[in-house]
Structures are given as structure tokens and as C-alpha cells.
Amino acid sequence: xxxxxxxxxxxxxxxxxxxxxxxxxxxxxxxxxxxxxxxxxxxxxxxxxxxxxxxxxxxxxxxxxxxxxxxxxxxxxxxxxxxxxxxxxxxxxxxxxxxxxxxxxxxxxxxxxxxxxxxxxxxxxxxxxxxxxxxxxxxxxxxxxxxxxxxxxxxxxxxxxxxxxxxxxxxx
Amino acid sequence: xxxxxxxxxxxxxxxxxxxxxxxxxxxxxxxxxxxxxxxxxxxxxxxxxxxxxxxxxxxxxxxxxxxxxxxxxxxxxxxxxxxxxxxxxxxxxxxxxxxxxxxxxxxxxxxxxxxxxxxxxxxxxxxxxxxxxxxxxxxxxxxxxxxxxxxxxxxxxxxxxxxxxxxxxxxxxxxxxxxxxxxxxxxxxxxxxxxxxxxxxxxxxxxxxxxxxxxxxxxxxxxxxxxxxxxxxxxxxxxxxxxxxxxxxxxxxxxxxxxxxxxxxxxxxxxxxxxxxxxxxxxxxxxxxxxxxxxxxxxxxxxxxxxxxxxxxxxxxxxxxxxxxxxxxxxxxxxxxxxxxxxxxxxxxxxxxxxxxxxxxxxxxxxxxxxxxxxxxxxxxxxxxxxxxxxxxxxxxxxxxxxxxxxxxxxxxxxxxxxxxxxxxxx
Numbered sequence: 335x336x337x338x339x340x341x342x343x344x345x346x347x348x349x350x351x352x353x354x355x356x357x358x359x360x361x362x363x364x365x366x367x368x369x370x371x372x373x374x375x376x377x378x379x380x381x382x383x384x385x386x387x388x389x390x391x392x393x394x395x396x397x398x399x400x401x402x403x404x405x406x407x408x409x410x411x412x413x414x415x416x417x418x419x420x421x422x423x424x425x426x427x428x429x430x431x432x433x434x435x436x437x438x439x440x441x442x443x444x445x446x447x448x449x450x451x452x453x454x455x456x457x458x459x460x461x462x463x464x465x466x467x468x469x470x471x472x473x474x475x476x477x478x479x480x481x482x483x484x485x486x487x488x489x490x491x492x493x494x495x496x497x498x499x500x501x502x503x504x505x506x
Numbered sequence: 507x508x509x510x511x512x513x514x515x516x517x518x519x520x521x522x523x524x525x526x527x528x529x530x531x532x533x534x535x536x537x538x539x540x541x542x543x544x545x546x547x548x549x550x551x552x553x554x555x556x557x558x559x560x561x562x563x564x565x566x567x568x569x570x571x572x573x574x575x576x577x578x579x580x581x582x583x584x585x586x587x588x589x590x591x592x593x594x595x596x597x598x599x600x601x602x603x604x605x606x607x608x609x610x611x612x613x614x615x616x617x618x619x620x621x622x623x624x625x626x627x628x629x630x631x632x633x634x635x636x637x638x639x640x641x642x643x644x645x646x647x648x649x650x651x652x653x654x655x656x657x658x659x660x661x662x663x664x665x666x667x668x669x670x671x672x673x674x675x676x677x678x679x680x681x682x683x684x685x686x687x688x689x690x691x692x693x694x695x696x697x698x699x700x701x702x703x704x705x706x707x708x709x710x711x712x713x714x715x716x717x718x719x720x721x722x723x724x725x726x727x728x729x730x731x732x733x734x735x736x737x738x739x740x741x742x743x744x745x746x747x748x749x750x751x752x753x754x755x756x757x758x759x760x761x762x763x764x765x766x767x768x769x770x771x772x773x774x775x776x777x778x779x780x781x782x783x784x785x786x787x788x789x790x791x792x793x794x795x796x797x798x799x800x801x802x803x804x805x806x807x808x809x810x811x812x813x814x815x816x817x818x819x820x821x822x823x824x825x826x827x828x829x830x831x832x833x834x835x836x837x838x839x840x841x842x843x844x845x846x847x848x849x850x851x852x853x854x855x856x857x858x859x860x861x862x863x864x865x866x867x868x869x870x871x872x873x874x875x876x877x878x879x880x881x882x883x884x885x886x887x888x889x890x891x892x893x894x895x896x897x898x899x900x901x902x903x904x905x906x907x908x909x910x911x912x913x914x915x916x917x918x919x920x921x922x923x924x925x926x927x928x929x930x931x932x933x
Contacts, residue, residue: 363544410880467534
């Protein structure tokens, strides 16, 4: 790791993190809403991710990698929320498709089936589709965020779209 | 990042049937609806903690990277010595590989083993450039398990720009890399190249050779056999959309096929096992060799069921269809990386270590709970499965690290090194 160029003071870090937040927080919150279906918790996950980024900023190997770290932190935070939810409800696995009136209001009644189908997918497919279609990331960016190869991203998205199409078709 | 439905990336992102396009259109419409109802301006302001980030090198806990000023003159002298002596040696050792200059760390006596009997060295994709789509060639580095120190670094030869996957043999010297060329942010690399990395611990040097394998298309992942002689590669192929008739519904969906190919590293000869193209067949396949260098354990997941399965392949058998039988399906939150422990497969799922053990020709699943941390995957296991190397997210013992590599032994974690989560590692 080399020192991040241009990060001479703590104020610089705060400014840079705030600037990144301004550009990316909205998309990341929408991404988290799709995965955990709880807007309040989604905002908390994203806030925590950026606070973590701020505290660890001096240790970033490359400032250009900050968006990847914060995206990975958001995904990780979403997984933690789902795990905690499962623990509190006594189920071994969470039921991410549980209806959320607040989320339905956000995404619209007409898209409720799609969101429910998305939440029925295996975790990796759900995350890949959310990153692709709700965060508008390229396959290379998704591969970095999820820590999987581009080939796996491509097949995961393709199979996820197929599975979702099958779900929506069967749901008609 | 934006969710604009007119974005070229989304529109051109995934070719497919009209039905697949319809599904994608619905996804884009939902994304746009979410954007309309929750625009960027609705985001609450960031509340940063009052505690400032600690400056680099002021934290005593980062002992494995602590600066040692007295080492600077020694390192400089060693670097000069290396610059004079290494090029001829490297040119001899690179074999058929294009010129790939290796850098050497100061000479030290080789480590015999890592902490708790772990392998002494591991390989990592470059940490010098976190963005694979930046036009800049990356490195493969060999690091010490005990200290995290970089022992040798090799720059990738042209045309390769980044390392997408790594695997290791059991001799602590032989590693394999999947490498890809620079493509730009929106393009897909058409192939993955395969390179072998040989590490000389007595001189802390590394060299690259090109085995007679590849370049590979549809590459998903690989595993090098413990003896370093065979390379198992998993690949997938998305087929043309097909009309699926599932009474009372009919719809278009993409079929896909998965394949495992085992190559001889020395000769490039290969043998393949594949699945028939199917809509609900295996999606991702993760590989791990057994200690006998013959059996290949693999896990695979299905699409809608959300289940992950495990199977075994005898690679001495002739090629054909993959044996997709599973006795103990798990929810598909199993980690992507799996490790082998003697004759069993080890993975992580839902706060538990999962071991698949062969008992009398059948597979038995053994689940053991581990302390509540964000373990993402298991990267290595000893022959009895009692010592593991795992990667953790937001490790509690290293608050400045995003992720770390840690040894998990008898329920206790020992942090090895902070880890750049965007780069692959292997022992």
C-alpha cells in the first residue's frame, strides 16, 4: 500500500468522502432497498459504509478504489441485516420477500411482483441483478464488488434474468 | 452510477430473447420508478463520526507493516544487488514466457511453514492497482503468511493487464494464475490466459511460464491439483434463448451449460465433463481437489430453488456428463470459495463451517458453528479441518482493515494481514 496522494489532512478525507457520498449515496440506498426491502435500514447501511470509509481512508491503497470498497461494504451490510433479521425472527434463513409497505410505496405497486421475484432468487443472483439494474454497474464493476470472476457475473446475471422471467411468467 | 433507463450500458448489457429483454425492461422500469420516488436529492446528509481517521502508521496494531527505518539502507543495497544479478537469471528461468521482469525482496532464509502449520507463502493478485479496467499492467505477488510481507512480485506479460483468479499446489512453490487483457469498463475479455508462477524461497524470486493451456473462453474458475500436475477449470456457456413449455405457462429463457475440464499442466491434454444445456441446471461451479490428486469435489447451485449441492468427480474416469447428484443440498448462501481438507470439502454457510465427508461411498454433511463474524469464505484448510484460513469482513480485531485474512483454529481467530478485497488470494 502506498500513501494516498493528496490526502494530507483529515479535512481532505472528510471532503472526499462527502463528495463520494453526494455522488453515490442515492444509488447505493436504492440498491440496499432492493436487497433488504427496508428503506430505513438501507439508509443506515449506507451511512455505516461511508463512516467506515472515512475512518479507514488513510489505509486505502488507492483512492480510486474507494467506490469498490464502499459498494462491497454496502453489500456486506445488507447481508448482515438479513442475517440479523433471520436470527430475530427465529428462522434459520431470512425471508427477504416478506412484504414491506414502505418499500412497495417506494418502488410502486406495479413492481411489487418483480421485487418479490427478485427476493426469491439465490443471494448471488439477487445481488448481481441489483447491482446491474439498480446500481447500473458494468459486469467488470460487479465482479470487483462481489469478488467473483467476470464470467461468473455474466452467467449469474443471465441465469438470474431467466429465473426471474420464469417466476414472473408463473406468477401471471 | 445512475439508474437511467436510457443508459447504454443497460440497454446493451445482456443480449437475449424477447422474453429476457422483457424481464430486463421490467427491471429497468422498476429501477426508474425507484429513482423517481427516491431521487438523489432525497438522501439524508452524511453524518460523519466525530472521531477523525487515524493517520497512517500511528496505530500500533499494524505491526506487520510497521516501518523499520534501519532496513532502508539494507533494502537499498539488496535492490542494487538484485538489479545487477537478477536479469540474467530471470532470462534463463522464464522459459517460453514473454519477458516478465521479477522483483526480489531482500534475501532471507525460507520459511518452513506459516503459523499453526499453515503454508508459508501465498499468492495474491496485484495490490498496486485496484481497478482491473484501467489500462495498466498488474502484478502477481508472493507473500509470507506469517508477516504479510511481499517476498516477490512479477509483472504480468503483455497483453495481460490483471489477475482474475489464483490457485496453489501443495508444495508452497507452484501457483497458477488466470489473467485477462485490458478491455475497458464495459467490454468483456474474450478469453482468460493461464500462467504458472514458480517461487524460489531461497532467493525470494518468482518467474512466470506459460503452460500449453488456453487461452480459455467462458472461464469461471479453476483449481490446481495438490501435486501441481493437473488443472481443473470450470466454464459456462450461455446458450441461445429457448422456448420453455411448462404447462400452463410458456416463456423464453436462456439455457446454460457448465463444464469441468481437467488439463495436464505439462502437456495440455484435457478431459471434459459437462452438463446438458438447461434452464434450471447448475449455475456456478466451485472446485476443490482432494489430497489424492484424483478426486475433484465441486459445489454447484441451481437457479430458482436457491440450493447449493455438492458432488464428486473421479478424474481418472473417461469424460462425459458431470455426475450431478447431491445428498445434502444447502441454501445457496454457501461461500464461493471452497477448500479441501484431506478427503473432505470445506465451505462456509450461515455462520457455520460445512464439511462434506465421504462415508462408505455416501456423503455426510457436518456442520459446526463458528464465532459470529462476517466470514466470507474459507481459503485453506489443514488435513483434519481443525485449522482454517478465512477471510473476514470488518474484522473486529483490526478496526482499520476492511477485510482481513485470519487463521481460525479451535474457535479462535488470529488476524494475518489486512486484505484488499478486490484481489484474489490462494494458498
